[in-house]
Amino acid sequence: xxxxxxxxxxxxxxxxxxxxxxxxxxxxxxxxxxxxxxxxxxxxxxxxxxxxxxxxxxxxxxxxxxxxxxxxxxxxxxxxxxxxxxxxxxxxxxxxxxxxxxxxxxxxxxxxxxxxxxxxxxxxxxxxxxxxxxxxxxxxxxxxxxxxxxxxxxxxxxxxxxxxxxxxxxxxxxxxxxxxxxxxxxxxxxxxxxxxxxxxxxxxxxxxxxxxxxxxx
Numbered sequence: 001x002x003x004x005x006x007x008x009x010x011x012x013x014x015x016x017x018x019x020x021x022x023x024x025x026x027x028x029x030x031x032x033x034x035x036x037x038x039x040x041x042x043x044x045x046x047x048x049x050x051x052x053x054x055x056x057x058x059x060x061x062x063x064x065x066x067x068x069x070x071x072x073x074x075x076x077x078x079x080x081x082x083x084x085x086x087x088x089x090x091x092x093x094x095x096x097x098x099x100x101x102x103x104x105x106x107x108x109x110x111x112x113x114x115x116x117x118x119x120x121x122x123x124x125x126x127x128x129x130x131x132x133x134x135x136x137x138x139x140x141x142x143x144x145x146x147x148x149x150x151x152x153x154x155x156x157x158x159x160x161x162x163x164x165x166x167x168x169x170x171x172x173x174x175x176x177x178x179x180x181x182x183x184x185x186x187x188x189x190x191x192x193x194x195x196x197x198x199x200x201x202x203x204x205x206x207x208x209x210x211x212x213x214x215x216x217x
Contacts, residue, residue, distance in 0.1 A: 017053075077107075111139050157174045167195055182209075
């Protein structure tokens with residue numbers, strides 16, 4: 001069997017194995033290590049979980065998530081009700097500041113406002129994705145934080161890479177310009193890639209992280 005055929009089998013097995021994903025209506029294809037997911041799922045959260053499951057498989061270089069959220073039964077809701085639930089959930093989450101707002105159109109949630117840290121943006125996306133009726137989430141939240149010098153940023157991120165046992169810091173290279181950080185190099189898995197990007201976002205003053213990493217098995 002070819003490498004791509006093996007990947008299709010392994011990703012399909014992983015989707016079946018993950019209890020958070022109903023794989024019955026999901027089709028998997030592969031081309032040169034890139035996985036494409038097509039079909040329908042019952043929620044936005046499930047769509048995201050399917051992509052995470054595919055990326056866990058050894059040999060997967062990228063995932064094109066084309067899954068569509070198709071709400072069942074009476075789960076289709078008016079935009080005003082979805083927005084109300086999103087705002088309520090954001091307000092109850094202590095990790096999301098009150099400066100985050102949301103609007104909804106045709107079931108698509110757009111998050112706006114400002115935060116100090118990337119993890120706050122991530123949390124807001126996670127909260128919104130769990131609201132019944134949400135078909136997709138667009139994150140337009142801006143990070144507002146004093147920008148340190150490029151040298152300070154590069155040094156602090158390099159140290160964070162070296163401290164992290166999950167990373168091979170020798171293969172990673174960081175550059176910074178006015179709060180925009182670019183991470184280059186080769187990593188051994190998507191898990192290592194996520195660790196590197198998360199570490200870069202944790203540096204004070206980072207407003208954007210550009211991922212130029214290559215996953216190579």
